[in-house]
Amino acid sequence: MFLKNSHVDYRAPLDPRDAETLGVAAAAEVERYLSFRDNHVETPLVALPGLAEKLGVGAVHIKDEGHRLGLGSFKALGGAYAVIRLVxxxxxxxxxxVIDISELHAPEVQAVARSMTVACATDGNHGRSVAQGAELVGARAAIFVHSGVSDERVAAIARFGxxxxxxxxxxxxxxxxAARVAAERDWTIVSDTSWPGYERIPGLVMQGYTALVREALRKLPELPTHVFIQSGVGGIAAAVAGHLALEFGEARPVFTVVDPARAACLFETARAGHPVTIAHGAPTVMAMLExxxxxxxxxRVLSRVADAFMTVDEEDAVAVMRQLANPVAGDPAIVxxxxxxxxxAGLMRAMADPAAKAALGIDARSRIFLVNTEGATDPGKYAEIVGFSPVVVAARNNRGAGA
Known part of the structure; x- marks a missing residue:
């Protein structure tokens, strides 16, 4: 399904609170915080010229967050950053x-951290980031996971204590x-979603994500004309769209939010014109977006600066995993x-739909920016879907990409 943004706030300026959260100055501060992380390395921006030619566009670039801070997901930028800020x-x-990030490991700061407990709910990736952040600062963490989270993802969080x-x-x-228990025990909820009366901390989580946009903009040969970003509760999509809007104004890229068809809360919210809770149905393979x-x-951000909303099906997500693992000749493999x-998957679905392609104005000159939001955070599941382990797929780049 495809839907152009018709909200009354479309193209209105961002709310001042969101402009402060997602602006250039805030993003620069996030990058300063990252410079104090021992394992911080900028993630790769990968060009896929073979795929671009196959799709009939000018360029495709993917920011590969599968390498981020040892956690394998863009979420590493959000939860841990928020925990550090809160401590x-x-x-x-x-x-x-005022306590600066350079004082994080000072004895008096560590004593404060040891007295704090942070908590969150997670499908897997956000919880790993919050737990890593708590371990980094010396705080305690309680991570709530629902029944659909695999034992492998639970173990990956638990290893941070x-x-x-x-x-x-x-x-x-x-x-x-998580919210109920935290209120009872005076813990600090570090959520990547917001609700009435709870906005600042999710805003900090979103603010952390802006670092990946700044890194990409420094490496891209030209400003993208189109961006497709996947969405769960909307945090990553809003962070990227909001930052690009603040940086480039009317010259910003055309931005499309991509939902799983089985968990399309942003798509249905856009269709209704206000936030809606959708009914639970069959689980989606796109587990981090469920x-x-x-x-x-x-x-609030996306209603103003997203240009379109769309959904993709289960087979679309699986096909893209396999496409990236077995790339067009000359392109590198991506896990x-x-x-x-x-x-x-959203880009490929849009290219196959003449109406969507025309509505978005995609042509042979279009430059597409995407984010691989996670690597193989559940290696067993990845191998089951792709047919090869992530180690085998990654090794292909040392031998040359396959056809």
Whole structure:
């Protein structure tokens, strides 16, 4: 399904709160924080000229977040950053002075961190980031996971020392349970979704994602004409779209939000013109995007600066995983998890739909920017879908990409 943005706020300026959160100055501060991370390395921007020629566009570039901070997902930028900010702010209140990131490991700051517990709900990737951030600063973490999260993803979070809490039901059930328990125990919820009265911390999480946009813009040979970004609750899509709008104004790229058809909360919100909670149905293979209610601040951004919304099916996501693992001759292989290549799936679906292609103004000169939001965060599931382990796929680049 494809839908142009017809919201009354479309092309209106961002809310001042969101402009401050996602602007250039904020993104620069995120990058300064990253410079203090021991394992920080900019993730690759990968050109796929063979795929661009096959699709009939001028260029395709993918920012590969499968390498981010040892966690294999763009989420590494958000949760951990928010945890660090919150610890520094709490230390500042208790010590009655501004605490800089350079003081993170000072004894008095570490003492504050040890007194704090951060909590969140997760499908897997956000929880790993929050748990990693807590371990980094010396705080405790409690991570709530729903019944659909694989044991392998749970183990990947637990290795950072987090307390793991299983919740029956869906992601949204785990969000509610995490909020309830945290309120009872005076823990700090570090969520990547927002609800009435809870916006600042999800805003910090989104702010963390702006670093990947700044990195990409420094490497891209030209400003993209089109961007396709996948969406769960909307955080990554809003962060990218909002930052590009603030940086380039009316010259910004045409931006399309891509949802799984089985969990299309942003698409249905756009169709309704206001945030909606959709009914739970069959689970989607795009596990990190299986969300049934949008983040309010993400929708506030996307209602203004997203140009279109679309959905892709299960087979689209699977086909893209295999496409990236077995690329067009001359292109490098990319390890993309079940949700990682969904933006590319949206591009390919749009190219096959003459009406959508025309509505977006895609032609042979178009320059496409995408984000591989995750690598093989569940290697067993990846091998089951693709037919090869992620190690085998990654090794192909050392021998030359396959046809």
């Amino acid at each position: 520094l702010e709490e230390a500042g209140r208790r010590l009655d002075r 987090a307390e793991m809490v299983r919740v029956e039901g869906t992601y949204d059930d785990s969000v509610r349970e 969300c049934y209610e949008p983040s309010l601040i993400a929708w 993309a998890g079940e949700s990682g290549g969904v933006g590319l």
